[in-house]
Amino acid sequence: xxxxxxxxxxxxxxxxxxxxxxxxxxxxxxxxxxxxxxxxxxxxxxxxxxxxxxxxxxxxxxxxxxxxxxxxxxxxxxxxxxxxxxxxxxxxxxxxxxxxxxxxxxxxxxxxxxxxxxxxxxxxxxxxxxxxxxxxxxxxxxxxxxxxxxxxxxxxxxxxxxxxxxxxxxxxxxxxxxxxxxxxxxxxxxxxxxxxxxxxxxxxxxxxxxxxxxxxxxxxxxxxxxxxxxxxxxxxxxxxxxxxxxxxxxxxxxxxxxxxxxxxxxxxxxxxxxxxxxxxxxxxxxxxxxxxxxxxxxxxxxxxxxxxxxxxxxxxxxxxxxxxxxxxxxxxxxxxxxxxxxxxxxxxxx
Amino acid sequence: xxxxxxxxxxxxxxxxxxxxxxxxxxxxxxxxxxxxxxxxxxxxxxxxxxxxxxxxxxxxxxxxxxxxxxxxxxxxxxxxxxxxxxxxxxxxxxxxxxxxxxxxxxxxxxxxxxxxxxxxxxxxxxxxxxxxxxxxxxxxxxxxxxxxxxxxxxxxxxxxxxxxxxxxxxxxxxxxxxxxxxxxxxxxxxxxxxxxxxxxxxxxxxxxxxxxxxxxxxxxxxxxxxxxxxxxxxxxxxxxxxxxxxxxxxxxxxxxxxxxxxxxxxxxxxxxxxxxxxxxxxxxxxxxxxxxxxxxxxxxxxxxxxxxxxxxxxxxxxxxxxxxxxxxxxxxxxxxxxxxxxxxxxxxxx
Numbered sequence: 001x002x003x004x005x006x007x008x009x010x011x012x013x014x015x016x017x018x019x020x021x022x023x024x025x026x027x028x029x030x031x032x033x034x035x036x037x038x039x040x041x042x043x044x045x046x047x048x049x050x051x052x053x054x055x056x057x058x059x060x061x062x063x064x065x066x067x068x069x070x071x072x073x074x075x076x077x078x079x080x081x082x083x084x085x086x087x088x089x090x091x092x093x094x095x096x097x098x099x100x101x102x103x104x105x106x107x108x109x110x111x112x113x114x115x116x117x118x119x120x121x122x123x124x125x126x127x128x129x130x131x132x133x134x135x136x137x138x139x140x141x142x143x144x145x146x147x148x149x150x151x152x153x154x155x156x157x158x159x160x161x162x163x164x165x166x167x168x169x170x171x172x173x174x175x176x177x178x179x180x181x182x183x184x185x186x187x188x189x190x191x192x193x194x195x196x197x198x199x200x201x202x203x204x205x206x207x208x209x210x211x212x213x214x215x216x217x218x219x220x221x222x223x224x225x226x227x228x229x230x231x232x233x234x235x236x237x238x239x240x241x242x243x244x245x246x247x248x249x250x251x252x253x254x255x256x257x258x259x260x261x262x263x264x265x266x267x268x269x270x271x272x273x274x275x276x277x278x279x280x281x282x283x284x285x286x287x288x289x290x291x292x293x294x295x296x297x298x299x300x301x302x303x304x305x306x307x308x309x310x311x312x313x314x315x316x317x318x319x320x321x322x323x324x325x326x327x328x329x330x331x332x333x334x335x336x337x338x339x340x341x342x343x344x345x346x347x348x349x350x
Numbered sequence: 351x352x353x354x355x356x357x358x359x360x361x362x363x364x365x366x367x368x369x370x371x372x373x374x375x376x377x378x379x380x381x382x383x384x385x386x387x388x389x390x391x392x393x394x395x396x397x398x399x400x401x402x403x404x405x406x407x408x409x410x411x412x413x414x415x416x417x418x419x420x421x422x423x424x425x426x427x428x429x430x431x432x433x434x435x436x437x438x439x440x441x442x443x444x445x446x447x448x449x450x451x452x453x454x455x456x457x458x459x460x461x462x463x464x465x466x467x468x469x470x471x472x473x474x475x476x477x478x479x480x481x482x483x484x485x486x487x488x489x490x491x492x493x494x495x496x497x498x499x500x501x502x503x504x505x506x507x508x509x510x511x512x513x514x515x516x517x518x519x520x521x522x523x524x525x526x527x528x529x530x531x532x533x534x535x536x537x538x539x540x541x542x543x544x545x546x547x548x549x550x551x552x553x554x555x556x557x558x559x560x561x562x563x564x565x566x567x568x569x570x571x572x573x574x575x576x577x578x579x580x581x582x583x584x585x586x587x588x589x590x591x592x593x594x595x596x597x598x599x600x601x602x603x604x605x606x607x608x609x610x611x612x613x614x615x616x617x618x619x620x621x622x623x624x625x626x627x628x629x630x631x632x633x634x635x636x637x638x639x640x641x642x643x644x645x646x647x648x649x650x651x652x653x654x655x656x657x658x659x660x661x662x663x664x665x666x667x668x669x670x671x672x673x674x675x676x677x678x679x680x681x682x683x684x685x686x687x688x689x690x691x692x693x694x695x696x697x698x699x700x
Binding site for chain 1: 493494495500505507528531534579582585589600601602604607611614695
């Protein structure tokens with residue numbers, strides 16, 4: 001039995017505690033400042049108010065003020081914050097974790113640097129910590145997995161990535177069950193980029209829903225050819241972007257599986273649909289009450305990176321017409337106008 | 351203006367005549383023996399009774415007995431039969447077409463040989479014709495495109511493949527419009543195999559619909575994690591199968607886009623759902639009134655090929671657990687039992 005400390009006890013991290021508990025491990029869930037209400041109820045009844053599921057009665061809840069107590073004796077730590085908590089985790093949590101204790105992060109995303117290069121969160125953390133004199137490995141989770149369905153023990157297939165095969169195997173031991181299946185990869189860049197990109201491309205494919213709605217004059221219609229065309233183009237661009245940013249193109253599949261379900265619903269489909277109807281980004285964000293979406297953040301960062309690399313002659317932004325169109329919708333106040341004619345990617349030079 | 355003769359005037363070939371007509375070409379639609387009623391009404395009113403769309407009034411319809419007249423003066427011929435007409439087309443039509451006249455085929459599929467190797471229909475035809483002393487090139491269409499939506503001029507993105515770049519470019523000239531977009535590839539094997547495989551894998555992903563229905567005790571529920579898991583695994587296996595059978599793995603995307611929409615509906619989703627509920631293949635086929643599905647044919651042929659190559663030590667069938675499970679359902683009377691634990695494809699050797 002290992003003691004696992006989850007820092008950040010939102011829906012995903014808390015759902016992930018369930019297979020680990022099933023495997024007999026001791027679970028400690030630490031709420032951040034935004035998780036106070038979760039912890040309050042959790043300490044009382046172990047009912048998780050966001051996940052809306054009863055957790056096991058031996059699950060321990062901690063306020064962030066009790067972090068050191070929760071970390072004491074932990075065999076592994078799980079970083080459970082969203083991308084908006086990345087720098088907070090860097091400053092406030094990582095320095096308090098013994099560098100020998102393995103870490104697994106559920107945070108998905110990437111940052112673009114001013115030179116056009118990008119860095120995924122695990123890489124970013126490792127680099128920043130090294131600058132502080134802390135050498136540590138960070139493993140991360142990628143792949144299609146909604147927290148509700150994991151909590152309900154539906155079959156799920158995800159990817160864990162990290163630099164050390166032994167640590168990855170240990171985390172698979174801890175979390176892998178007959179309903180939660182884990183592939184391992186040492187290509188952090190490819191796994192993380194692939195699952196980050198799916199957010200931007202889910203928005204892109206969803207544009208076709210709004211376009212079809214306008215064409216048919218009613219909501220909720222599907223035009224399959226355009227959706228399939230955008231899905232095909234999205235797959236091509238994700239594959240090529242993995243290569244551009246030095247990831248293994250064959251890690252594409254986790255992102256593709258994730259893309260497939262992200263299009264089905266949720267806020268990313270909603271904003272893609274609104275933009276597809278020809279509504280401006282600002283107006284669409286009003287409808288969503290200004291909630292910042294990861295899909296928007298990723299599309300913006302990727303667009304900036306591609307533009308910069310394009311300016312410097314390192315890549316050809318024309319190879320990514322779909323992503324750059326989404327970028328134009330978000331950053332340059334353009335109206336939807338899918339660049340279909342640019343999707344002709346012949347496999348020979350013309 | 352070119353004269354285009356379509357032999358076989360089912361829904362797909364007839365829909366494809368629409369962008370060519372929009373580009374100003376002369377259209378001749380020749381019905382096979384099963385298209386007699388289509389031709390009868392078409393000669394009268396140019397209304398297509400299967401496609402349920404009015405074609406342009408200068409579209410010419412021909413009975414198969416008028417084939418030679420319809421081929422006379424044709425600048426290009428479009429093979430419009432389904433996979434069940436492949437040998438008929440080989441014996442009865444190809445020998446009547448001037449070998450200098452370019453051909454484009456909409457027929458999708460492949461055949462497995464007794465040594466475990468496979469051959470796609472364009473390759474099969476070219477080989478068989480060469481044995482008859484006829485040297486001809488055959489180009490083919492792949493990618494996600496339903497005939498109804500093409501007829502309604504929804505945006506579509508497809509791939510044309512063939513050995514001669516100039517012929518491919520000519521066909522793109524003829525058919526490409528601002529709603530029908532064509533990528534070109536000289537990798538016939540990869541394009542055709544990729545779009546054939548999507549049929550088998552659409553059945554595979556649909557299994558999760560039936561499984562979810564049984565778990566929830568009602569129809570029409572979606573469990574996204576299992577669907578995404580099967581979609582991820584399907585993408586991985588399609589990519590690896592392209593490599594095994596000597597196609598370019600990067601043509602994966604057309605098949606993936608096609609897979610994405612095939613899962614949405616139709617008979618392949620239906621049989622996948624039935625098998626997912628634990629119904630035997632024979633009983634499921636009864637429900638479908640014995641209609642032979644391309645997805646079933648492809649899964650059977652691929653399973654036989656993989657088994658044979660496995661027996662001969664050329665490949666490891668364990669790399670394709672999802673396809674082989676579908677094969678077992680269809681060919682070996684197995685009941686559904688997704689081999690989730692075999693989906694852990696680490697990117698390093700254990």
